[in-house]
Amino acid sequence: MSFPYPATDYQEDNRGQFHFSSRGGWMNDVNAPLYYRGVYHLYYQHAPNSLVWDTMHWGHATSTDLVHWQQKPIALDPGVHPGDLWSGGGVVDTGNVAGLKSGDDDPIVVFSGTNGVQIFYSLDGGNTFKTFADGKKVVKPNARTSRDPKVFWDPVAMHWGMVVWSDEGGNGADFYTSENLLDWTFGSRYQADWLFECPDMVRMPFEGGYKWVLSAGSGEYVVGDFDGTTFHPLSRTQQKLNQTDTHAGGGYYAALTFANLPVKDRVVSMAWQGENQGTIWTGNATFPVDQRLKRTPDGPRVVSTPIPEIATLRTSTRTWQDRTLDSASAKQLLEDVKADTYELEATIDGQNVQRFGFRLKTDRQVVYDAEAQALDGAALKPQQGKVRLRLLVDRGQLEVFGNDGEVYQSYNLHCDGLELFVDGTLKLESLTLHELSSIWG
Template sequence: MRRRVRTAVATLAAAAGIAGVMVQSGSAGTVQDYPEFPYPVTNYQEDNRGQFHFSSRGGWINDVNAPLYYDGEYHLYYQHNPHGLQWDTMHWGHATSTDLVHWKQQPIALEPGVHPGDLWSGGGVVDTANVSGLKDGEDDPIVVYSGTNGVQIFYSTDGGYTFRTYDGGRKVVVPQGTSRDPKVFWDEESGTWGMVVWSDGGGNGADFYTSDDLLNWTFASRYGADWLFECPDFFAVPLDGDPANVKWVLNDGSGEYVVGDWDGTTFTADDPAPQKFNQVETYAGSSYYAGLTFENLPDDRIVSMAWQGQNAGTVWTGNHTFPVEMRLETVDGRPTVLSTPIDEIAGLRTSTQTWKARMLDPGRARELLAGVEADTVEIEAEFEVVGRTPARFGFRLGTGEDGWFDHEVVYDSATQTLDGVPLPLEDGKVRLRLLVDRGQLEIFGNDGRLYRSLNVNFDSMPGDDAMELYVEGRVRLTNLAVHQLGSIWGGESTLASNLGGKWYTDSGVWSDASGGKQGTSGGDAFYLNTTSGTDFTYEADVTLRSGVAAALTFRSNRDASRHYTANVDAHANVIKLWRPGRDIATYPLDVEYGRTYHLKVVAVGPRIQVYLDDAAEPVIDAVDDTITSGQFGLNVYNGTAVIDDVQVSEP
């Protein structure tokens, strides 16, 4: 998109009259064509640079573009000027993640001079059925849409890393008036693809188009609304978790939205008066704008990220919100979108402090968190208002001497508001959840009924990262937990490995941790590599932190429904070799939590040997001819473990 931002940190002085370079090219481009990559070394430890909020390694960032999942990786594209700290000729930046939390910078995805058009905001999909006919190799086509005053198509045949221009950049859709920001979606009920595009032809609104092949589009209908301005999104979500009652949500760049029904060609809102995802002032360059939901997710979640524009450093401007899961619930008789942080945030927790229930007055509250650091933390708290006397309570963040603090979050029980935003008590209680980063603060109230994203430049210098529980009157603290959060930066991965393929999360939560890759799950969690083997030696260091088992997986298929696994099992106190449907062999061992075990598997044909701690003789020597070859991977079952130094060699 092209617009003027109203904040001091993001002044778009050069916005007027800037357009992309028009070049007719069918080339996908190579890294050498993209002079912005690799980016120069940057300091991710700058005072106000988010430690768990994504920002580009360098340059300007704004709208989220075409977020999607493919082949074990989450792809985040975004509006980007890699040449400066202000908005200028737009590129599509690109980052990837295996866990939606730790992001790795990739080369530019759409580049002026390589791809035609102005390359402003848009969406994208994975063409898993190849209805477009664009498949060229093993990967499914990834098709993205961009352009103003007409929609252009670009597609990738290498898993979303480089893109070709479709049909020389011909505009496949040209709405009336000014238009931009196409978003494509799949309609399961009608079995067709849909596209929503903002335009001002006849006033603000969204034009809908349909297609069977993602390339040829037919105008279907228009939804007009004065409030609906640029960056639309459109997604289906069950109401109150009922898959038989699916509703559609239409929103614009400011996060205003309506809920209604889609019949395959026309959207009808239940109530034309919009609500808002995020309860802050939203405009281009504010602390919340231009969010999009991920496409092709491997589960039933609706996950969204948005642009936060009020933060900058020496080589970067802007960041994105922490990913939230959206759900649709009936609140006061009206379908309402609620947002909460994705579960993967648990993988960032490095330590946790908890406090039990107690009554609080000003003095007791002020002393409770003495000595607790608040540099990068997640706070979960529940309060109960008792008696008839109103109370004000909450958290002061970045506290210093003489009563100084960087920001406060306060609930007022008399008005039942959080920071002035209505948030009714539920059975006399209110639940707060805060994500505190160096330049970002995200606030969630009553399990997502309230969602506020703010840019707050906390002073993260040593000695200025304290916090305080603030109370006026008396209130009962039901429970409180403060989780210290680690950084998402620091290299591609903390996992040392000689495997050359791509690692991807098949299940569970996998994150970088001190000493290797950490996996957490309530059941089986698999972290797989695209590298396969038949006969090999496969070894690693395995440390079970809690729960049942941690393991090496091998000869696996793509979704780990078929594999061999050799684990350290703390519940059965054994080393076990198994595959789905059969425990092949065990060896008794008094397993200790926190101890690092070195597991080595030697597989030659049907013979599988498992060695422990570099012993000369195997502890398991078994024969099973069910699976002859497959991918390497890691496994955690019903617990948390760290695995490192993963090596594969000749048998």
Template structure:
């Protein structure tokens, strides 16, 4: 079979943003720009989590679906990446689907050091796309030929590895004879055999399928089948057929569970590095001037035995703790309407997490909980309340556990997620909290009696943005920071512009090293690699290509150390390599075996790595230090 085309440089159609716009979530992922909906192809590969999603990068409404792409090393700090699947480059309707890591190369698609990342998309049949460069670019398998077709309308393939049968398994939603999923198996991800069909009227689009141990006991593992709305049933899967004795599905989240609502099309990650099952869903009700939609915060799923049977639980992943920077706590308070209203009256919070436990034995309060986004007049943007008579949390059924009710609340600028009794209740909502600085109050609230507060902790959360590079390929740990000039992300890498010197520095430092990268002067005078720099680039070494002087130059403030005369052409990429050992600095051009500069200078012994452009515009890519 032949492959389809792949873009030399995938599209990166985003305007710069600081991610601080009103209503933009600070720890909930949203696309840098454009429309997003369903999570797609969630997977982990070599320390990086890949979050693909349904995307229209050119507008704020649903249209002409692409696959957007973001990556993270911890499921918390996400970095926007170039488009993964693009109409006109990749064939077919690029609608929702799944992704896997073919670590054993069962497909035979590997053509280098990286394992194939294989994703599945399409409508009315399934097409295969794959990456052999760790997700940077994708090709169509066999020009997008449908590897699975079926009668009726179909879409939303989900693929996973089934270890007992040593086969890949695919589920595809279709409306053949009513809602349901077809199950298929494959030894190689490319040739598929029909296994069975599971039909159910409730089962509408975006199916997900995963195994979970009951109460943490892996000897009692069950399979969970879900649909887009978060309805699910629990049963058994023998490698061919899924069976369940449930007459009706349950709901794992009690937000607004429809397309465009606050919880839809949830999907779990494949190829997790641990034994967790982690889910993200589409929250469609959030938007701003340049984006529409966001993802729910990653939640770990479980199965727990209750008085009503086995139920799915959802809880925020532990990595959320990385964002905590200040915690306030209270213990052992008897709350009445008056004392509750006073307890938190000095709190002014932007983005935060609440952990609260209440003892409801002997409680006389009709309702209790929290008011959020409290304004100067006392009005609130949202309420999180437990009803002691109905035994519901924000309308979701929740029985006390040992006479107690716990609440865990994630409060972001346009997102609210609530978890009751360790995830037995999950409520995901989009909100539009007032962005004014005087609208950040939080209050305990009690109606009609009293209740005992066992414990309360409020963790203020730092923003999760700004940790990665969307288009600059590099291997330096830590963040990069603008020191001077204008620096933006474009499809070809990092673009720097300035009328004088502009510096972009990494937090990473070095003393003796090899430092190299591709530099391309678009227009103007010079483009360069900077090293052994201080945080303000007032002291540094810089090796540049200078088109105006026609040289490669090694310099530091106050001294041109050495030059090598050669014509430098704007628009042409040059590979610069610096080898620094003590006071000796060698500069290589375009992978030549011998250095073009071999000089000695002992002004600076160590410092930061960075990029530099002088009096013009330049592009930088493939930056490496060793």
């Protein structure tokens, strides 16, 4: 496979220092994130010789800790692999059910293609891929348009499942099942106007059992049960994984969860952020988050938090505790902070204050409205009278978490400087700022 990338030190002003971006070229949807023998693989939609969307390849990067990523040669190349190499998922065939194994490595099988699903497989640990059956489409939906297959293992039904977006009668997801990853049988269709592109289907622990989460490219999702062929939602009203204006090319789109993780029941997700660009690259990935289901008065909801491996990047830490601040003293608190790559954690008494937040010395503010009980427009009630905020600031990326992931928001913007502001009087229980090192070697 080719490695068509220019030399770079990854130090352009708005290039994220702990968010993955392709060494060069265009990047969009996350594809087939998976783990195999100590290595996390991140594939992605990629136009290596363009700064805008163009003929799709699958880019490839690897990591041993989900934090430090290394660019690899292109994994799927339209000059080698047939079909539209658009978004898709992948799995590790640890049981060799497809019968493709020919050496020591378990086959890594990925799924792509538009208006029908094609299979590609790797016998060298996910670095290079062969085309299965000369590009024959193993799934041929009846819909006019379909794309973005995601494959998952169902441990109850004991077979593989596939979810594919199609427009048959409107937006929705088609479910297929297979015993061997090669032969697929139609199971059912779940139709919903909001369910457009890049579906994901993932099983999550919940109150001693499990539920399934079905999501779309926009991050909208529903929670339900899956009987092996049919998805049964607990509610037809969708929620959002990321509470922003999610759309293709925005600050959050096309998230997928990792397959074959070494820790049982761990769910890790990454998405595409499309509003950032340098002189030789466009687009980046969100920082990985752990996802879990949490009981709320309105039913189970997905909460997202930065993976704990972020702690490996911390180079220095400063903490402020037990401060009562008015507008002037809040503004002075962080005036000597010069970092542009950092993690901030704050616990604030949400009572007796109207409004507070953080200015990033641009046109961007992270605002908690205590009267409306909302964080940048997303509902967030205090917990035991406290509001907990966590910010990841990375030159051209900002990710905001409220109350341990009840709110999760992703943005592309240039962050320069930091200021705490308050309308009224604020009781600061604690504020911790970790400066973070670069992941680029």
